Structures are given as C-alpha cells and as structure tokens.
Amino acid sequence: MDADFAIVGGGIVGLSVALGLLDAGQSVVVLDGSDADPKASRGNFGLIWLQGKGVHEPRYARWSKESADLWPGFAANLKEASGVDVGLRQDGGLDLHFNDDSLADAVTEHEALQAELGADYPFEILSPETLSIEEPEIGPKVTSAILHHGDGHVDPLALITALSGAVVAQGGRIIGATSVSDIAARAGAEEGFRLTCADGAEIQAAKVVLAAGLGSAQLGPSLGFAAPLRPERGQILITEKLPPLIRRPSLIARQDRAGGIQIGATNEDVGMDRRVTLDGMAKLAAEAVDAYPVLARAQVLRAWGALRVMSPDGLPIYQESPTCPGAFLISCHSGVTLAAVHATSLPSWLLRRDYAPDLEVFGETRFAA
Ligand SMILES: Cc1cc2nc3c(=O)[nH]c(=O)nc-3n(C[C@H](O)[C@H](O)[C@H](O)COP(=O)(O)OP(=O)(O)OC[C@H]3O[C@@H](n4cnc5c(N)ncnc54)[C@H](O)[C@@H]3O)c2cc1C
Known part of the structure; x- marks a missing residue:
C-alpha cells in the first residue's frame, strides 16, 4: 500500500483535508491534475465569508462559523509548518446595500441565522454616517452596510503555497501533473483502492478522497457517487x-x-x-x-x-460511497472559508471517530428526491 489515504485533487479542498489527515497520523499521497484543469483555488476572491451562508440550512451556517472561528489558529499553524504567511485579516466584512429593500431582505436573513445560532452570529447594521467613518472611500450611492465580525480575507495564492508546503513538511507526498483516469476498489481479499493515472502509473491506498473540484463529476460515478457538480x-x-x-x-x-x-x-x-x-x-x-x-x-x-x-443547492457535499466504502467525495463552493474546518474537524469524519462532526445533511441522499 502506498498510503492510508490517496487524495485526488491538490486544490484548497484536497490539501486542507490532506493536512488534517497527516495531523491525525495518517499517511497521505495527493495526486493533482494538470495546469490545463480548471482550478478554482488559483482564481478565487480570497474571502472568509459567513454572511448569507446557511440561510436555508443552519447546519451550513454553523459549519462555516466553526471554520471562521478556527481560521486565526489555522493561519498561525500554516505559517509555522510552511513558513508562508497567508495574510489573514479577519476584523469583519461588509455587505454593501444600495437601497433599503435589499438591506431589509438581508437583515431578515441575518436575524433568522442569529436566532438559529444565538449570540454566536455577531453583526451590526451600519448607517451611512457610521459607514463614512469606518470606510471613508465608500460613496453616497451606498445607503447602508451590514458588518459581520467573523468575515475576513486571505491571499489565495499564498494559501495554496502554504498548504502545499505544510503537507510536505508533515510528511505528505504531492504528485503534480498527474491526472487520475480510473479508481477501482481492489478485488477479493485485497482491501483498498487502485488509482490509475493517465501516464499508466498506479497508486494503491487503503482509502480514497475525491476532492478533484469539477473533475470529481467525471470520476465520481465509477465509485457510486452522483457528484452532480x-x-x-x-x-x-x-x-x-x-x-x-x-x-x-x-x-x-x-x-x-x-x-x-x-x-x-x-x-x-x-x-x-x-x-x-x-x-x-x-x-x-x-x-x-x-x-x-x-x-x-x-x-x-x-x-x-x-x-x-x-452543487445543485450550493451546499458542500460530504459523502462516503454507498457502493465502495472507504471512498469519500468532498466538494464545496467556499473552499477558502471552509479550509480551517476541513483541516481540523473533517478528518475525524473520514476516520469515523466517535467525536466526528455530524455531516448527514451534506450527504448525496438529499439529491435523490
Ligand atoms: C471566481 C471565484 C471566486 C471565489 N471566491 C471565493 C471566496 O471568496 N471565498 C471562498 O471561500 N471560496 C471562493 N471561491 C471558491 C473556492 O475557490 C473553491 O471552493 C475552492 O477553490 C475549491 O477547491 P477544490 O480543491 O475543490 O477545487 P479546485 O481548486 O478546482 O482543485 C481541483 C483540483 O483537482 C485536480 N483534478 C481534477 N481532476 C483530476 C484528476 N482526474 N486527477 C487528478 N487531479 C484532478 C485539478 O487539477 C485541480 O488542481 C471562489 C471561486 C471562484 C471561481
């Protein structure tokens, strides 16, 4: 066996999960595709953002909040492990409004989330006067803003560099420019998975995590996932x-x-x-x-x-394969925001620990209806 876990995809999601698994004592190999693949992790906006997250699914709001709360410690650990400062600034983010109706809608959403999360969802409505003091370059067309204290931002490219460096520093292997073309559960008494790469190379691993971004839509079905990405x-x-x-x-x-x-x-x-x-x-x-x-x-x-x-509803997908146990699909559309929780809490779910987070609502059965 080459590793306890093979992770397909070396974007923010695959690398964050790899780091968490390494911290949990697992051996990990990350296989990342070619430069020609779409790579959301290299073209994103870099926000750690809670506003509007989980309006229809409070579990998502809590999961995002957990990650935002973990971010300061996560950024410090990344710096220690990789030497790279991801430039975290997390003293709040502003949702700007150009009219009262859009502000009223947003406030209704925030109040619903605050009721769900209790005091753990701190936000303020800033009047034009306060806004002009807090953010003097905002112009008169902006009528108000919501300040959410958990929001912030990082340098997205530094994040990828830091994650890669930390994974290698913790003993993980990253094999780049390697497209996985097939993943099969090993037959008979053999356990685990065989991953075949486009160049013919093979990797054997006890478990496999599909974190290939849009590439998971192609690879997923052979492992029993719907992967409707x-x-x-x-x-x-x-x-x-x-x-x-x-x-x-x-x-x-x-x-x-x-x-x-x-x-x-x-x-x-x-x-x-x-x-x-x-x-x-x-x-x-x-x-x-x-x-x-x-x-x-x-x-x-x-x-x-x-x-x-x-995904069809915009929520993350965390699913173990119903037909190939030991194969997991992980996907989300806010990989920067969730990087801290992916590197910290998610590995216990992959390792089926008693204290693993309950991620049932993020499973693929929700798409069956
Ligand atoms: C314009 C834009 C703005 C965004 N802004 C934010 C933001 O402000 N905050 C936030 O939290 N999120 C933001 N996001 C989302 C965030 O970038 C993504 O959630 C995150 O990058 C997804 O990471 P990923 O690792 O799943 O996918 P990707 O970064 O796409 O990585 C997937 C990797 O898998 C590899 N791969 C694919 N197929 C295979 C294969 N067959 N074999 C091996 N490897 C394979 C690819 O080469 C790639 O490296 C934004 C995204 C975009 C596009």
Whole structure:
C-alpha cells in the first residue's frame, strides 16, 4: 500500500483535508491534475465569508462559523509548518446595500441565522454616517452596510503555497501533473483502492478522497457517487497597487496586502468557459465605482475568469460511497472559508471517530428526491 489515504485533487479542498489527515497520523499521497484543469483555488476572491451562508440550512451556517472561528489558529499553524504567511485579516466584512429593500431582505436573513445560532452570529447594521467613518472611500450611492465580525480575507495564492508546503513538511507526498483516469476498489481479499493515472502509473491506498473540484463529476460515478457538480464562472479584476483605501473587504472589492484592489466576481452559467468578457469586466468596474468612487481613477492591471464548483443547492457535499466504502467525495463552493474546518474537524469524519462532526445533511441522499 502506498498510503492510508490517496487524495485526488491538490486544490484548497484536497490539501486542507490532506493536512488534517497527516495531523491525525495518517499517511497521505495527493495526486493533482494538470495546469490545463480548471482550478478554482488559483482564481478565487480570497474571502472568509459567513454572511448569507446557511440561510436555508443552519447546519451550513454553523459549519462555516466553526471554520471562521478556527481560521486565526489555522493561519498561525500554516505559517509555522510552511513558513508562508497567508495574510489573514479577519476584523469583519461588509455587505454593501444600495437601497433599503435589499438591506431589509438581508437583515431578515441575518436575524433568522442569529436566532438559529444565538449570540454566536455577531453583526451590526451600519448607517451611512457610521459607514463614512469606518470606510471613508465608500460613496453616497451606498445607503447602508451590514458588518459581520467573523468575515475576513486571505491571499489565495499564498494559501495554496502554504498548504502545499505544510503537507510536505508533515510528511505528505504531492504528485503534480498527474491526472487520475480510473479508481477501482481492489478485488477479493485485497482491501483498498487502485488509482490509475493517465501516464499508466498506479497508486494503491487503503482509502480514497475525491476532492478533484469539477473533475470529481467525471470520476465520481465509477465509485457510486452522483457528484452532480457544475461550473459557475466568476470574473475578477485587479488594479494597480494603491495606498490603503479599503479597510474591510466587501463582496464587491477588497484590497490585498500589496495594495491591489480585487474587484469581483461575476456569477455566470457558461459551462467550462473560463474567458473574461468585456461585458463582465465593465459590469464589475461600474459596480465597484458606484461603491467606491475613488476607483474611477484606478488602473486595472489584469482580469481573469475561474470556475466555481457548484452543487445543485450550493451546499458542500460530504459523502462516503454507498457502493465502495472507504471512498469519500468532498466538494464545496467556499473552499477558502471552509479550509480551517476541513483541516481540523473533517478528518475525524473520514476516520469515523466517535467525536466526528455530524455531516448527514451534506450527504448525496438529499439529491435523490
Ligand atoms: C471566481 C471565484 C471566486 C471565489 N471566491 C471565493 C471566496 O471568496 N471565498 C471562498 O471561500 N471560496 C471562493 N471561491 C471558491 C473556492 O475557490 C473553491 O471552493 C475552492 O477553490 C475549491 O477547491 P477544490 O480543491 O475543490 O477545487 P479546485 O481548486 O478546482 O482543485 C481541483 C483540483 O483537482 C485536480 N483534478 C481534477 N481532476 C483530476 C484528476 N482526474 N486527477 C487528478 N487531479 C484532478 C485539478 O487539477 C485541480 O488542481 C471562489 C471561486 C471562484 C471561481
């Protein structure tokens, strides 16, 4: 056997889970596909974001909150293990509103979540006056904002570098540029799984975790998963480096630690098309200038498109295969937010420990109806 666990996919999800399994004393090999694959982990917005999460499924709100609470310790551990600072800033995030109706809807959602989570869901409604003190560059078109204290952001590329470094430092193996073409449960008295790679190489592991992002939709069915995952394109812009302008991130813009303002992201149903479009970029830029008028003078340096990994209801999927026990599917559309909980609590579920979190609501049976 090459490892206790083979993890297919070396994005944020696969690497976070790998790190947690290594911490739990398991041996781990991560197989990651080619540069040509869509990689949400390399094109995301970097938010740790709770607002709006779990409105229809409070378990998701609690799971996201648990992760956000774990993030400071997780970032410190990553730095210690890898030497990479992921640039965590977590002193709240702003949901900006341009009219009273949208604010009222958002407040109703927040109050429902607060009732569900109790005092563990701290948020404030900021009036225009308070907002102008807290965030002076926000313009007059923004009528109010919700400040959620658990929200924050990190540098997404530093996160991937830190996770890879920590996995290797803890004794994990990462094999890159290796597409897994087949996964089969080993026959007869043999236990575990045989993973065949596109170049013909084989890896044997006692258990397998499918964390291949959109690639899980192809590999999943042979292991008994439905894996109903679809792409959703998000376009993002980044400006030249600017002096400090934006203190707290919003869903419209955030200032990275080097000074660039990231503006994003669109939500588009365009299949596997990762290109940027003039319309998409213009829409993002216009909304950003509406929110932060100072950005009208900023130069956009780059734009890119990346594909979110979406389940039909937007919730994560945590499922052990009904036909191949020991094979697990893990997928989510907020892998930055959930990275801390994936590296900390999720491994106990993979190891079937008594104290494992209850993840029943995130199973695939919910799609059967
Ligand atoms: C525009 C955009 C903005 C986002 N913003 C945020 C945000 O602000 N906050 C947040 O929490 N989340 C955000 N996300 C979501 C977040 O990026 C994803 O949840 C996360 O990156 C998913 O990670 P993953 O590892 O599942 O998938 P990916 O990053 O796509 O990685 C999957 C990996 O699997 C590999 N692979 C695929 N098939 C195979 C195969 N057959 N064999 C071997 N390897 C394979 C690929 O090469 C790839 O490296 C955003 C996403 C997008 C697109």
